[in-house]
Amino acid sequence: MNLFGEALRWIGDGSHWGGPGGIDTRIVQHLWVTFAAVGIAAVLAIPLGVLIGHTGRGRLVVVALAGAVRAVPTLGLLTLLGLAIGIGVEAPLLALVALAFPSLLAGAYAGIEAADPGAVDAARAVGMSEWQVVTRVEVPLGASVLIGGIRAATLQVVATATLAAYISDTGLGRYLFSGLKSRDYAQMLAGALLVAALALLLDLLMAALQRASSPTQGKVPS
Amino acid sequence: MGIEFRDVGKTYPDGTVAVTGFSCSIPSHRTLALVGTSGSGKTTLMRMVNRMVEPTTGTVLIDDRDVHELEKVALRRSIGYVPQAGGLLPHRRVVDNVATVPVLTGTTRRAARTAALQLLELVGLDPALGKRYPAQLSGGQQQRVAVARALAADPNVLLMDEPFGAVDPIVRRDLQDQLVQLQAELGKTIVLVTHDIDEAFKLGDQVVILRTGGIVAQTGTPQEILAAPADDFVRDFVGIGRAERSLQTVDVDGRNIVVDGSGRPVGVLT
C-alpha cells in the first residue's frame, strides 16, 4: 500500500513537472493524440455511419467488418505500423484511428436508426429533402446515441494511447514503460494512476455531454 | 368444502387498497367468476388462493384449511393455474410444458410426457403438436396447452387468470365451449378472473361483480344478477340497457321470433 503513497509523492514532486518530459507536457501529448485520433476517425466514420443508418444499405458488411476490426489486437497494429512508418507519433495515431473507427461508426448508424420512423416519415411528408431529413430530424433525434459512440471511442483511445509510448516518445504511457524498464515501481504506478484519472475524467465529461444531448431535450422542428 | 374467502383485504405498503373486507365462498366442483374492470382487485383475490398474494387481513380456505398454513410451493403445485396469454414456458416443448408440474412433483419425465400427450387430446389438440415450441402455435392453441398444463397434476382447484382474453372472439367462444364441456366431465373447483361479463355468465356458477378497490357490487348466479341487478353500476356493467340484452318476442306467421333491443332477430322461441 505504501507504494501508492510513493506514487502520489512521485506525482507531487515538483521536479517531475515542466520541461519536455514533465507530467504536464505528457498530459497535453496524451490528450492531443487522443483528440486527434478520435477527430480523424470521426470525420471518416460518422458520415459513413449516418449514410448507412439513413439508407439502410451495406449495414451487414460494415457491421461484420467493424466487428473484425475490434478483434485486431491494437498492440499488433501499433507494432506493425511502427515498423512500416518508423518511430514517431504517426504510427500510434493511425492505430488509434483504427481503434476508434468501429465505435464511432456503430454509434452513428445506431443513432440514425434509432430515430422514430414516424418522425422521419412525417418530415418527408411535410416536404423536407433527404438532406433536411438527415440534418434536422435523424441527427438531432439520434444525437444521444451518436455521442455515446464518441464517448466509447474516446474512452478506448485515451486508454490505449498509453500503448503509444511503446513505439514513440509520447503520452503518459512513457512513465509506465520507463518505470518498467528501470524497475521504478513508484514511477510506473504514478503513470498508471495518471492515465486512469485522465480516462475517468474524460468519461465523466462525455457522460455529461451525452445526457445533455438526450432527444427528450427536443430540438426537432415540427 | 370448496374455497372460502373470509373477510380478506389487501393493502399494499404504499397505501394502495386493492381489496377490502371481501367474503365469498364457492362449493366444490363449481365455478366462481370474479369480474370487474382493471383495478377492481379481481386478480389480487384469485392470487390469494395460491398465495401469489398474501392478504393483509382475513383468511382464504380451501376445503376448510387456511392456505396460510400450507407450504407455498406445495400449495401452488396442488392447484392448476391457467395464465393469461404468454404464460407458457417458451423454452420448453409443448409436451414438456404440459408435463411441468408432474415433473416438479417427482413423476418421471417419460410417464409425465405420456400423460401430457393424452391431455393434449383432451383439450382438442393434435398430440403431434407436442413436439413444437409454444411460439410455433397460434394464440388459441397456446391457451389450450395452458389449460392442459393446468390439468396435468389432476388438481381439485383451477385458477384461471383471464385465460381467453387475448384471443379473437371466434376462438374465444370455442375455448369457452370446450371449458364448459370439460368442466361437466371433470368437475373442478374453479376461480376464474375475467373482465368480460359474457364470459363470466357463460362459465360461472357464481358470479362476483367487483368495483374499484375490491368492493363487491353484487354476488349471485347469472340469472339472479340479470333478474335483479343490485344498482346502476351493475346494470351498466352487465349491459341491461344494451340492445343485445333486452330481448323481446314478435309474432311472425305464428312463430315467436326473438329480437333484440334494436329489432334485430336473434333466434326463435321454441
Next chain:
Amino acid sequence: MTWLDTNRAYVLDMLVQHVRLAVPAIAISVLVAIVLGRIAWRWPRAGTVVLGIASLLYSVPALPLLIVIPVLLGIPLRSGLTLVVALAVYGTALLAGTAADAFRSVDPRVREAAEAMGYSRTGLFWKVDLPLAVPVLLSGIRVITVSTVSLVTIGALVGIPSLGNLLTDGFQRDIRAEIVVGVLGTMLLAIALDVLLVVAGALLTPWRERRPRRARATTASAVPAVEGAA
C-alpha cells in the same frame, strides 16, 4: 510464412498460453457478471450503484490496471494471475450491465406463470430465468470474448507470455512476419471462440426461431474481413 514454419512450436506454445489466460478470465467474468446482473435486476437501487462502479472500473485503462492489481493484491507483476484478474475485472465491468438486461428480458408473464405453477425460488432461477436470459447474455459474452482475447496481448508488455510476445518480439527484432502471425493468431482465436459460443448458443436455445439468412451472412462475412484486416 517461412517464419511460421521455423517457429511453429513457439507459436503453438504462445497460443496455448494465450488460451490459458483468456478462457479463465472470460469464465470468471461470466460468473461474476451473472451474479452482479442478478443483484442489479433484483434490487434496482443497489444495481445502479453496482453497475456504476462497474462502468467506472471499465474506464480504467488495461495497462495501468496490470500495474495497479499486483500492488493491491500483492501478487507478482509478471504472474499470469495478474492478467487474469485484470481481464476478469474488465470483462465483468463490461458484462454486468448486459446480464442485468438479460434478466430484464425475461417475459414477466412467463415468470409469474412459472411461480404460480409451483417453481421454487431456486428452480425459477435455474429452470426459467437463466435459460431464458441466454440469448441476451450470449450477445454480451461474445463481445467480452473478442475483447478479452485481444487484450491478453498487452500482458506481453509487462512480461506475461501470450501471442502478444510475437508482437513485441517481432517489433524489437524487426520481423514483420512474426507480428502478422501474432495478429492473425489472436484474431483466429477470437473467431474460433466466437464460433464456439454461437454454436453453444444455438444448442442452448433450440426454441428460438432461426433466421438462417442472417446467420449465414454474419459467419460468411467474418472470414473475408480477417483477410482484409491483415
